[in-house]
Amino acid sequence: MDPKKSKDRPFYELPENVQASSRIIQDARTSLRTVVTKRPFTPRDEKRTLFPASTARNPESRPASAFSLNSRHFDGNDSRPVSGTKLSPLDHLPEGSDVRARAEIKTPRAPTAAEIETAILAPKPPADPNRPLSRKGSRQKLYNATSVDGGGETTSSVRPRSGSTDGRLLHESGSPDREVPRRVNSGPKERTLLPEERGMADGKEAAPRVSSSMGVSSPPRTGGSHDGEQRVGSGSSRKSSSAGKTRSGSAGKRDSIDIGDDNFYTDKVAPLIDEMSALGKNKDNEKLGELAEDLYIVLDTNKKLTKSYKQRSSILKAIFKLLDVEEPRVMLKLARLILAFKVGGNNLLNVCKLVFKVSRNEKNDQEFLEGNVLDLLIETIRSSDHVASCEALIYCVGAVKFLTGNPTILKRLAKKECIETLAGLMHNIEKTNRDNGRVNDQFGHILVQLCAALRNLADVGSGRERFLQTGVIESLSHLLDAYPNDCDLVLYISRIFSKVTLHTDCCTVLANQHSCYKSFIHLLNRHVNKEDVVVRVCFVLGNITAKNDDARKRLFQETNAMSTLLSVLKTFHNMESQKRSNPENVTTNGRHTNSDGDGAINTIDDVLIKVVRVIANLSINDSVGPVIASHVECVQLLLAILDSKDIGSSEELILNTVATINNLSYYTTKTSAITAHQNTVAQVLLKLVMTDNMEAMLEASRVFGNLTRQRTVRDLLSKQKVDEIMITLLDSGNRELVFIACGVLINFMADEDKRPLLKKEGGIKKLTEVLRDFGREDWQLGSVVCKVLCNYSTKITSTNSCFGEAEAQDLVDVLVEYLDRETALEASLREEVDEDFKDYLCETWEADFCPVASQLLKRIETYQSSFEPLEAPG
Structure with missing residues (x-):
């Protein structure tokens, strides 16, 4: 040369084959850079409550977190019709009885057991002495007719002994016009005419019959038991069809099964129930818990924990009577039996409340690690109808939420596919809302518990992979769009996203949900004064724009995206100004936001950091960056933050803000607000070069590397001896700082x-x-x-x-x-x-x-x- x-x-000004000084900052270590920040601090809940302390839910419309619960709340008569419609009484009653007289007076009071006993213990002799006095299966029906259910208690006036001949003929009508007393709580089947009645209707003489109330011996029962034909748990009216099968001649097979069940109940189950009932009265909780465990093992080993087991109702009613105990261990063991029988309706709701009540106290967590209570809870969530059992699921999932706060239980729940179960429930709720064309606010109560549990489950080793496999991230994104006004739900979903978006694969999945950008911007607008929501939404936006250039364009192109981000920035900067003017009275969401030496978190600073980071990441895109650099209000807000903050108390905020200005200063367009205010920017950054903070000096020097391309800036900085400072920094030993100093x-x-x-x-x-x-x-x-x-x-x-x-x-x-x-x-x-x-x-x-x-x-x-x-x- x-x-x-x-x-x-x-x-x-050297030829293009030699790199010019104006391009130095574009090199690897001085190019546009994403800003890194830590995840927002999430305080641990001091108490286990159904909804967070800051909830905005109306107390009158939300489920109660505290309630009283005892045996009286459980429904012993769990065989009512699903519709709940009260059946009309039959117009025929036993003649010559007090019951008939009372019916004629039209009193609404139900007949007592003694009155029914009087009616049925005075039969006429049979018309045909040679006719058998009993039919198979009738003795149980007799016992049904002698039971009255009131508030879950059954009073029996007849207690036949097994094998007793006296109990084989308690009521028999020899005349064709004699009517059979209807069983209490009977269903439509029992209104069907008997053969002799059909004969009378046809004008023919009916053969003498034996009352259907006659029965064979049944197994002994406890005082609190109910007839074995009723099915407890579904809330529906479903009777045993044994009588029908007897009439059709198919009772033989059923009898052999019934006899086996009766023997099992008599020999194995009844003694345990009797002893448990006695212990319940004596308040011997330790022994009662042991017997409840023994009863579960006996029933489970013999595969009797099913809805079809004949004595299911009797066992459940006996258990319900024991639920006045206060010992959590015993309560949980009894609840385990109830859940295993797959109850429904009111009983499902109350047993879920019972488990919820036990799980509210951390001291009881160890009890959930014994037996298979966790499996039963997960199975209940998986099998329950979210429409019919909505309130029950609120408490069931709420209990799971509490338990996920225990690290040991958390890992065990993850292994039991709790994430998959909760994801399935969430998908079902989504589908129902979609099919109905509107969202159900009651489902929101379930979803709050569900998302709070998923927030904890996201921390387990396999949590992220399970989230991706089950489509949890996509569903959560849809829920944000469906329930934008539910502050509790929005908070928990944003907490989940703030965890999972620390990983690139989850960021990619969320970034591909095109509706999420609109949802996030809408949430920032709607909840701008709730820093716990805003800080997490902005953190998530910062994560998905850190490595995905397509996400930067999509977010920036969303309607009002930039104006919303600047509105949030301005709102919280003004809060900060108010805090400085009156630091003792300023709180947000009931929490003091000062940043003292005691480790308190300055939540306002945290929000500002996250919003500034989003702007820095957006500016990396070569089409978005120049537009943001030309936004005067944006540049002014960034400079105002630098001017009002001190590096000692707000280091991360200062460093992120300077990094954002550095990214914007890279674009030297004619409309650049940085270029228009370059002297002001240089003046603001001077104080950082004079500090002892090496990171602050490095970030400020990066900006100077761009600004000093202009002669006016060089003259200004030279007067402030910045060039002399840069020469001094050559001795720093920090390679990156030396590199930037050389660039300046x-x-x-x-x-x-x-x-x-x-x-x-x-x-x-x-x-x-x-x-x-x-x-x-x-x-x-x-x-x-x-x-x-x-x-x-x-x-x-x-x-x-x-x-x-x-x-x-x-x-x-x-x-x-x-x-x-x-x-x-x-x-x-x-x-x-x-x-x-x-x-x-x-x-x-x-x-x-x-x-x-x-x-x-x-x-x-x-x-x-x-x-x-x-x-x-x-």
């Missing part, structure tokens, strides 16, 4: 009046030492050092006068050594060095270092002479 043609040209000095050396300072402050020697110390490991840094010296020596006439004799010789020695490939790459060519790193070093040496170093060496050698030029006469 001809020195006469190149000596007057600044280094940044490149621009300063473009001005001839600022070049002498470099030599005066020992900058030539410092740059040579930097090259010697870091060049072999960092050829990019070596290239920047050479660029500073090239710009400095643009008008060189003598090497010695320009650099100094000793400094020039040292510089030549280093350049000659480093331009020799074998010598320069000796360390990188060793076998133990990683192959990728070796290729990187070779590439940067050849592409970045050699062109500039060769030019500098040639210039030094060209003007190296023992003769000193004479200065022009004055």
